[in-house]
Amino acid sequence: MLRRLVLAAALAATAAGAQDRPVVATVNYPLAWMAERLGGDGVAVLFPVPAGQDPSFWRPGLSEIAAIQQADVIALNGAAFADWTTRTTLPRSRLVDTSAAFADSYISTQAVTHSHGADGEHSHTGTASYTWLDFDQAARQAEALAAMMQRRIPALSDTVAGNLPQLVDDLEALDADTREALADLRGSTILATHPRYQYFARAYGLDITALEWETGAMPDPDQWQTLAAKKAETGASLLIWEAAPPKEAIAQADELGLRSVVLSPLAGRPESGDFPSIMRDQITALSEAGEG
Incomplete structure (x- = not known):
């Protein structure tokens, strides 16, 4: 209950802070960090997963879903990360699968079912999903997110275009x-x-x-x-x-x-x-x- 109250307060704070700013919702921290780098103070980033929970298997409640649905951009990781997104109605025009460009190089995995404390029982199956740990792939995800932010939030297009090269350079330097x-x-x-x-x-x-x-x-x-x-x-x-x-x-x-x-x-x-x-x-x- 306490976690829900804290999360509700965080969502309210994001909504209040975003009254004059567009919102980018993300399913994991690397994408949230990218959105913050790209949009700067001109964007509010919504990453509602409570501290201590695994974003891979976290499932949002009705209030979190409502907030995500209202975002200007909804950034997905792809590669089967956060499978709740496949069972929830989200506005397709606002969705960007940031790893779609290299989907043909996804890594297949074997099915193994086990539990993770509060996250409950789950299965690692089908596709390896932590794509950003290849930092060159992370740079490609940043580019996909930037393109969607420019398309959906035209007022921020110049800001995003100006911030993208340094973000990509940082990730490619980390890769090297x-x-x-x-x-x-x-x-x-x-x-x-x-x-x-x-x-x-x-x-x-x-x-x-x-x-x-x-x-x-x-x-x-x-x-x-x-x-x-x-x-x-x-x-x-x-x-x-x-x-x-x-x-x-x-x-x-x-x-x-x-x-x-x-x-x-x-x-x-x-x-x-x-x-x-x-x-x-x-x-x-x-x-x-x-x-x-």
């Missing part, structure tokens, strides 16, 4: 720097606690074997046993966590001979920092951990 930083990790297997990193692995030449652990939770004995077996099988020395686990988990992974690195995909809005600064810090940590 990541390739360089992780070059020494190519050819070695990395373990990950969750299947989020398919596009990241493909883009930067990594071999990432994913487990199915609940984000931020302490693994149970069976999971530790599986991890030990995977380490023995692959020879991996690095373990990527989607979110910071308990300190005891870090210590136990270390006892198995695995160096731990937190690499948040940033699907949800971080408490501080922004997309490129956090990603750079995480990639630096991964690179340094790979050096042993």
